[in-house]
Amino acid sequence: MRLIQYETRAGDPVISGKTKIIPFSRALNIKLPGLHGGVIWNRPVAVLIQTAEGEEDLLLIRDVTRQVQWRLVAGSILVLLLAWFLVRKRK
Amino acid sequence: MNDEIKPPDDTDVTSSAETLDVIELTMDKFLDAADVSAVYGEPIQHGDTIIIPCAEVLSGMGFGMGFGVSSHDSSDEEEGETKRDGGNSANRNEGVGGGGGGRVFSRPVAVIVASPEGVRIEPVFDRTKIALAVLTTAGFMFGMFSRMMRPGRKMYE
Numbered sequence: 001m002r003l004i005q006y007e008t009r010a011g012d013p014v015i016s017g018k019t020k021i022i023p024f025s026r027a028l029n030i031k032l033p034g035l036h037g038g039v040i041w042n043r044p045v046a047v048l049i050q051t052a053e054g055e056e057d058l059l060l061i062r063d064v065t066r067q068v069q070w071r072l073v074a075g076s077i078l079v080l081l082l083a084w085f086l087v088r089k090r091k
Numbered sequence: 092m093n094d095e096i097k098p099p100d101d102t103d104v105t106s107s108a109e110t111l112d113v114i115e116l117t118m119d120k121f122l123d124a125a126d127v128s129a130v131y132g133e134p135i136q137h138g139d140t141i142i143i144p145c146a147e148v149l150s151g152m153g154f155g156m157g158f159g160v161s162s163h164d165s166s167d168e169e170e171g172e173t174k175r176d177g178g179n180s181a182n183r184n185e186g187v188g189g190g191g192g193g194r195v196f197s198r199p200v201a202v203i204v205a206s207p208e209g210v211r212i213e214p215v216f217d218r219t220k221i222a223l224a225v226l227t228t229a230g231f232m233f234g235m236f237s238r239m240m241r242p243g244r245k246m247y248e
Contacts, residue, residue: 009126014143016141016206016210021141023130023203024127025130037154039150040124041147042130059211059212065200065216065217073224076232079232
């Protein structure tokens, strides 16, 4: 197994009436070199919908909580940078 | 004088091999966290509707072990005089140590709802985590603002 593996996997399809739902997940696997251990980060990314008519649709799974967290961090960094520039200019 | 260090006997090798087998088995189970089944739960049937929960999983694990052998001849405290008892004068000290730990975090992300009307994804909004993130960000920004507004100190008078 490589030190860092980033792969997308498909799961077992789920049948709902005439619709088939195939789940996909993405896993980041980091193996600690020389040691028995590692870190795995696994998250859902999308589901593929297949209808009986042969139509396919890919629905992305959005992590709303994570998006809000990242936007908070990005917004705070931007505000701080702006404030720092303004304070420097005033001095 | 014979300072031969003997390799560990068969029982030590067997116990080490068994320990390694346990570690390998635990690692295999740990690697199952990278599988799709760890992220998507079992579908729940409710009438004509199927509900599939999905979560984000973060897991970390580590093991380590060591084995050490040391030997030294038992000798009198008087200098230059050693006692020998049938050639097996070495006091053999052995030590085996090992440890490991791990942690798994799981957080719900969304719920997939499959009904006769169609399939939709309902995201899970974790208010607690958002509130914690807001508080942490506010505290960090307040601290940085305070540092920026503080008048500069003179280094040398």
